[in-house]
Amino acid sequence: MGNQPLIVLSEQSQRTSGKDAQSMNITAGKAVAEAVRTTLGPKGMDKMLVNTAGNVVVTNDGVTILKRMDIDHPAANMIVEVAETQEDEVGDGTTSAVVVAGELLKRSEELLDQDIHATTLAQGYRQAAEQATDVLEEIAIDVSEDDSEILHQIAATAMTGKGAESAKDLLAELVVDAIQAVADEDGINTDNVQVEKAVGGAIDTSELVEGVIIDKERVSENMPFFVDDATIAVISDAFEVAETEIDAEVNVTDPDQLQEFLDQEEAQIRDMVDTLVDLDVDAVFVNGAIDDLAQHYLAEAGIFGVRRVKKSDIQRLARSTGARPVNGVYDLTEDHLGFAGSVAQKDVGGDQRVFVEDVEDAKAVTIILRGGTEHVVDEVDRAIDDSLGVVRTTIQDGKVLAGGGAPEIELALALRDFADSVGGREQLAVEAFADALEVVPRTLAENAGLDPIDSLVELRSEHDGGATAAGLDAYTGDVIDMEAEGVYEPLRVKSQAIESATEAAVMLLRIDDVIAAGDLVGGSVDEDDDDDGDMPPGGPGGAPGGMGGMGGMGGGMGGMM
Numbered sequence: 320m321g322n323q324p325l326i327v328l329s330e331q332s333q334r335t336s337g338k339d340a341q342s343m344n345i346t347a348g349k350a351v352a353e354a355v356r357t358t359l360g361p362k363g364m365d366k367m368l369v370n371t372a373g374n375v376v377v378t379n380d381g382v383t384i385l386k387r388m389d390i391d392h393p394a395a396n397m398i399v400e401v402a403e404t405q406e407d408e409v410g411d412g413t414t415s416a417v418v419v420a421g422e423l424l425k426r427s428e429e430l431l432d433q434d435i436h437a438t439t440l441a442q443g444y445r446q447a448a449e450q451a452t453d454v455l456e457e458i459a460i461d462v463s464e465d466d467s468e469i470l471h472q473i474a475a476t477a478m479t480g481k482g483a484e485s486a487k488d489l490l491a492e493l494v495v496d497a498i499q500a501v502a503d504e505d506g507i508n509t510d511n512v513q514v515e516k517a518v519g520g521a522i523d524t525s526e527l528v529e530g531v532i533i534d535k536e537r538v539s540e541n542m543p544f545f546v547d548d549a550t551i552a553v554i555s556d557a558f559e560v561a562e563t564e565i566d567a568e569v570n571v572t573d574p575d576q577l578q579e580f581l582d583q584e585e586a587q588i589r590d591m592v593d594t595l596v597d598l599d600v601d602a603v604f605v606n607g608a609i610d611d612l613a614q615h616y617l618a619e620a621g622i623f624g625v626r627r628v629k630k631s632d633i634q635r636l637a638r639s640t641g642a643r644p645v646n647g648v649y650d651l652t653e654d655h656l657g658f659a660g661s662v663a664q665k666d667v668g669g670d671q672r673v674f675v676e677d678v679e680d681a682k683a684v685t686i687i688l689r690g691g692t693e694h695v696v697d698e699v700d701r702a703i704d705d706s707l708g709v710v711r712t713t714i715q716d717g718k719v720l721a722g723g724g725a726p727e728i729e730l731a732l733a734l735r736d737f738a739d740s741v742g743g744r745e746q747l748a749v750e751a752f753a754d755a756l757e758v759v760p761r762t763l764a765e766n767a768g769l770d771p772i773d774s775l776v777e778l779r780s781e782h783d784g785g786a787t788a789a790g791l792d793a794y795t796g797d798v799i800d801m802e803a804e805g806v807y808e809p810l811r812v813k814s815q816a817i818e819s820a821t822e823a824a825v826m827l828l829r830i831d832d833v834i835a836a837g838d839l840v841g842g843s844v845d846e847d848d849d850d851d852g853d854m855p856p857g858g859p860g861g862a863p864g865g866m867g868g869m870g871g872m873g874g875g876m877g878g879m880m
């Protein structure tokens with residue numbers, strides 16, 4: 320073959336290898352972390368996100384920001400996944416997880432420059448993460464599931480800095496009550512806590528309703544506004560005369576016949592309503608439509624009827640009232656009926672809703688969240704979502720940590736000790752890992768307008784002296800005992816963040832070759848770049864097409880902040 324180059328990739332594909340690939344991925348990962356960094360902590364800033372349709376979201380929530388940012392660089396997306404995993408697993412700590420991942424990448428860049436091999440780095444990071452998890456377990460505090468005070472503080476910590484300040488105590492109380500209400504032998508499903516947003520009114524008039532609120536009105540004006548001591552039927556299909564499977568054609572030869580046909584249908588509807596009357600049903604909730612005539616008869620019988628109830632509401636209704644959904648009216652027996660002390664149509668912020676309350680054993684509850692404007696209510700809703708997640712996690716695991724950067728400082732100290740026992744080049748990676756964790760207290764300080772170096776020095780010396788729970792009071796700038804302050808987070812928020820941040824960083828570090836298939840590449844490619852596998856001109860971020868997404872992203876974010 321001589322000097323003839325052998326071409327194995329298609330002309331359009333792009334390949335970036337070795338240090339260039341690493342540095343490109345690291346840059347992308349860091350850019351993601353940088354984008355959310357300023358939102359961390361009680362004094363974190365918010366972001367305004369505007370999509371192409373002009374919809375505006377104002378938020379402080381890491382995962383919400385990243386999901387809406389429309390990121391298309393593959394390496395950057397791996398960091399976004401860190402936030403998503405965090406959201407799914409614990410519901411809070413998404414910003415911290417991403418910021419730590421970004422810092423791990425940043426520190427590794429320095430070590431790679433000192434010719435430490437990526438594999439060594441990865442190994443060191445893994446060891447450090449494992450050790451960190453052990454240390455966290457050791458310093459974690461046991462919490463019992465009925466320790467309402469700590470649960471309350473955990474709920475409040477998760478909402479800090481998220482537009483809920485003025486009513487944090489009340490909302491924390493609602494969250495804890497809600498989780499305790501839906502907890503049962505199968506665990507805690509936060510889906511059974513519904514948050515009903517009502518724009519108008521002050522946040523501190525928000526309340527918890529033990530039961531379900533359905534965003535619908537009763538189907539006919541002639542039905543009662545409310546029924547007390549209601550026997551409830553839940554139908555997961557329509558309230559109509561069953562349609563035949565085959566398209567039948569009815570030939571009518573004289574008007575009497577037509578009347579007979581209509582009478583028949585009427586009789587059947589009547590019979591269906593009678594079935595409910597015989598079972599003493601007071602309220603019926605239907606997933607599908609309710610036939611017009613049926614509405615009339617139901618109203619006549621004084622039965623409260625709601626149509627087009629969402630599937631998720633059908634499930635909540637069943638769960639809270641004890642009703643068992645049936646497909647059709649004729650499937651109903653007494654065993655399927657549920658019960659509620661009150662079914663009523665009420666006004667919430669100008670909208671009519673149906674309240675199903677006073678259920679014997681409320682296994683589904685609703686938080687009515689009020690607030691001045693839609694943007695405020697939406698952001699507080701996200702805060703409540705985080706808060707529900709941390710209270711659930713705490714009850715599940717029974718272990719919490721003091722917040723305010725305390726665990727990160729404690730870990731950094733412990734890992735620096737541990738590094739000595741590791742030795743070799745991996746020691747450097749463990750030390751870098753320790754330094755990287757300190758990004759959390761450092762950022763908390765920065766976002767609070769404090770001098771991060773002063774804060775870190777003080778935190779370290781407190782922890783050196785044995786104050787495991789010493790953290791940064793973002794409001795005063797003092798280093799204080801976070802336990803006494805009541806700033807707590809579930810252990811899993813920290814351990815999961817460290818685990819996923821490490822996984823993502825290690826995964827990116829181990830990549831030494833990025834091959835983008837031809838159809839991913841938008842622009843035309845200089846032929847020279849393909850056959851020798853070199854990085855296209857322009858260095859990291861400057862590559863055209865698919866890999867160039869990073870450059871685009873950086874620009875987008877620059878414009879956003």
Ligand code: ADP
Pocket residue numbers: 358359360361363379380381411412413414415416476477479480721722723724759763790791792793794806808
């Ligand atoms: P995340 O998405 O990581 O949860 P947040 O913006 O919610 O990001 O910030 C969480 C960080 O803020 C945690 O380190 C937590 O300990 C800290 N924090 C929360 N409340 C306080 C407080 N009152 N004082 C100091 N730090 C706090």
Ligand code: MG
Pocket residue numbers: 411412413477478705
């Ligand atoms: Mg949080």
